[in-house]
């Protein structure tokens with residue numbers, strides 16, 4: 143009996159020592175991670191901790207860079223995609239993820255209904271979802287005073303039902319000029335929709351050659367240098383776009399450009415509306 147008690151006591155003590163020892167190791171790791179200086183003095187051989195610290199430093203430097211560069215709008219680029227989602231949207235999401243870029247997708251009502259999972263993936267990845275309407279036909283979309291607003295409301299409801307995202311930004315089909323009247327624009331404003339056009343057209347809807355798209359986009363972006371204006375790139379969720387996009391992004395990142403998704407806080411780029 144006594145021997146058994148001793149044995150139990152011995153096992154308890156050994157367990158306690160082990161717990162205390164492992165806790166102190168965890169604590170040591172924690173403090174080393176918290177303080178770069180301490181980690182250096184300790185000279186820890188734990189490469190994980192070193193990696194963590196390196197990563198945190200990178201993030202801080204990147205944030206400072208971004209804040210600094212935001213004061214020069216021409217160094218900031220908005221990438222936007224119209225008419226989706228399509229079967230090519232997942233490939234686009236993968237590219238944007240690879241280069242750690244957030245962008246904006248102006249979706250069509252029927253395509254959101256057709257590809258609910260892809261629409262959700264766009265939202266989950268943290269990109270902005272805007273609306274592009276329902277019919278995409280000039281004769282229908284711009285038919286009456288309220289038809290542009292009504293198509294956006296229908297599209298917005300679908301996006302919200304499918305993804306849970308509340309749509310605030312919109313792009314009208316073929317751009318606001320020359321189709322959208324000032325009165326129709328006022329109706330969109332009253333419904334709290336922020337209208338966005340573009341100033342760099344990739345022409346990926348008509349050019350089926352990724353090299354030509356790359357050259358054209360880079361040339362157009364070049365013209366914005368020193369103009370204190372952000373390039374707003376127009377793409378579509380197409381196969382050719384998935385080929386051109388990585389080359390465009392790599393080239394622009396190498397030139398020091400930063401990419402930003404559209405939010406309601408950004409100053410919208412709009413063509414002049416028809417009177």
Ligand SMILES: [Zn+2]
Pocket residue numbers: 224225274278315316
């Ligand atoms: Zn369109």
